[in-house]
Amino acid sequence: MTKKSTIALVAQHAGVSVASVSRVLNGLPASPAITERVQASAAALGYAPDASARRLRVGRTEQIAFAVADLGNPVYTAMTRTITEEVQEGGFRLLLASTGQGADGPLGLLTDLDGSFVDGLILSPLQVDERVVERLRGRRHPIVVIGSVPDDVPVDSVRADSMTGVRLALEHLVAQGRRRIAFVNGPVDTVPGAARLAGYVRGCDALGLVTHQELQVVADDFTYEAGLPAARRVLDQCVPDAILCANDLLGVAALNVLRERGLRVPEDVAVVGMDDTDLAGMTRPALTSVDLGSIERARRAAQLLLRRLGGFDGPPERVVVEPTLRVRASSGGAA
Amino acid sequence: MTKKSTIALVAQHAGVSVASVSRVLNGLPASPAITERVQASAAALGYAPDASARRLRVGRTEQIAFAVADLGNPVYTAMTRTITEEVQEGGFRLLLASTGQGADGPLGLLTDLDGSFVDGLILSPLQVDERVVERLRGRRHPIVVIGSVPDDVPVDSVRADSMTGVRLALEHLVAQGRRRIAFVNGPVDTVPGAARLAGYVRGCDALGLVTHQELQVVADDFTYEAGLPAARRVLDQCVPDAILCANDLLGVAALNVLRERGLRVPEDVAVVGMDDTDLAGMTRPALTSVDLGSIERARRAAQLLLRRLGGFDGPPERVVVEPTLRVRASSGGAA
DNA sequence: TGCTGCCTCGTAATCGATTACAAGAACGAT
DNA sequence: ATCGTTCTTGTAATCGATTACGAGGCAGCA
Secondary structure, eight states, rough: OOOOOOHHHHHHHHTHHHHHHHHHHHOOOOOOHHHHHHHHHHHHHOOOOOOHHHHHHOOOEEEEEEEOOTTTHHHHHHHHHHHHHHHHTTTOEEEEEOOOOOOOOOOHHHHTTTSSSSSEEEOOOEEOOOHHHHHTTOEEEEEEEEEETTSSSSSSSEEEEEEHHHHHHHHHHTTOOOOOOOEEOOOOTTTHHHHHHHHHHHHHHHTTOOOOOOGEEEEEESSHHHHHHHHHOOOOOOOOEEEEEEHHHHHHHHHHHHHHTTTTTTTTOOOEEEEEOHHHSSSSSEEEEEOOOOOHHHHHHHHHHHHHHHOOOOOOEEEEEEEEEEEGGGTOOOO | OOOOOOOOHHEEEETTTTTHHHHHHOOOOOOOOHHHHHHHHHHHEEEEEEOHHHHHHSSSOOOOOOEOOOTSSHHHHHHHHHHHHHHHHHTTTEEEEESSSSSSHHHHHHHHHHSSSSSSSEOSSSSOOOOHHHHHHTTTTTTEEESSSTTOSSSEEEEOOOOHHHHHHHHHHHTTTTOOOOEEEOOSSHHHHHHHHHHHHHHHHHHHHOOOOOGEEEEEESHHHHHHHHHHHHHHOOOOSSSSSSHHHHHHHHHHHHHTTTOOOOOOEEEESEEEEEEEHSSSSEEEEEOOOOOHHHHHOOOOOOOOTTTOOOOOOOEEEEHHOOOOOOGGGGO
């Protein structure tokens, strides 16, 4: 391993002062003679400025963190990809922080954040409790939350309109003649779980649909594995003509359980997922899914953060991204 | 936003010297009286040590980077998840660097790396050219490569045994009575593409199978979208009784194209994927897949890096992870 | 020639934490 | 009481880069 070279070594090698080296390397005015000597020496020594020293002086790490609960969910993968591109364009590196389930993950992260290892944070928490909110208030760096935050917490946020999203799905299913629409949700003590449940209940009310308890089931997680027993449970309890699932992983699980029970999709039971991930296009029948604008949310979140880091100091933004329905074969509505 | 508090402020608040504050906070010996005062002051001021300053002094960032070509591929997602867990356990944060396709991605990253924004790097390159190798030689930090590197490059590496993996798949298919086995590969100018092609050719030779050009097709990418036209092309060219795919995304594409052509899986054509990602269990029929030990490779890579960071200074390790075949319905071999 | 003004370049302060070193306190042994 | 040992605590150097400030050189102008 080659050993590290510092600005002092370059200065010595070039026979100039450290200040001149720094100036040349940062494009500040310097005479052609010095410029050339410094550049030659820097190249010869393979010099690369020390990120920590630089940051200590100028106050910027040029790093942004993205905190996500479960990378296994393709919707977060897609978001991560978008955010990576967006922040790299802005000249920042992306740090991926895995918070895991529960509210303790973000909490530890927010504490660490005070150590200034990043300039800003994009937080997509599954759960938010009082302690998290408190830390968001006392933050020292710009934070953008993907999801809902109480109105009085002064951070930018970008959220999906799950309520409308669920409504779109229900209306579509009703238009296909479905009336007994079951709902496979994820944990309701999470932000998305709660929002989607509320959307289902209100949407059914508005459309005059029944919402018996037997039509509703809660999976232990927003995962495929948790979706299988959940889908089986709902079919044991009732005979729906459609199943709405709180995300695509649960949707795929429902598709497979229906097949295992000998029920045809969409003839006997229609299925609709949410998030419109890549997965939706891969299943057969392809899964109709509500696009909650995850890519768009990721992009907007990144942009909001970059704007704050650029010095913008206005009041907190509250962005709501509108959902759209992506109809595929699993709901029988496709051409 | 609360403003930053430094060790000096804490010292002033507690009425002690900065050295004492540092000592208390780092658990070095100090009298109970001082310990208590410092802890109280630190808590009162919400003090958190500055990561850059600390790193500048002690020489550690406590960050590790994982460089990956395409996060959209579930195999990398799974690896990322494993590595995240592993390095967090070791007290490091994970930085995700997206290199994109081609050899230029890793190149820029390896240059940046000299800036010491991380203590070490796990690199999973799709392509490796001479320039990359050269940089690996002149590196200033421990690097672990997931994939193959020339023998004389002094870095730890963990690679899959694609050759054997492909062989396992071929043997399994032959045991199922298949003889005309087509191969849908990804780009052959990538490390995995080349390895899998070599495995296919040698495996077919050894098993006495035909390897006409019409049986082989190369997708533009290791993606689902690229897999669809590739699978169509191979079916236009020949009538195989099995299709081996270089990864699960291509495998799922093949499954869907076969269905679109009215061919039954596995009765008419068997399909086998590689990587054994979560996806394989979600399709119907479920996709038989060669587990190239991605999780294991990720874990080993993280452990090797952590060991180097712990001061280990032995000769470069070369770990090869053995593949296993995960038989599911798509190859007709399941119970 | 002498003065002003600009331009270039070097010296040294600075960011915040860690830590080597030394000074002082406390205590025990003689 | 005196000396030495140990323990605690503070002062100051240090990591590497950026940058304020000042010194010196050079050109332009009277």
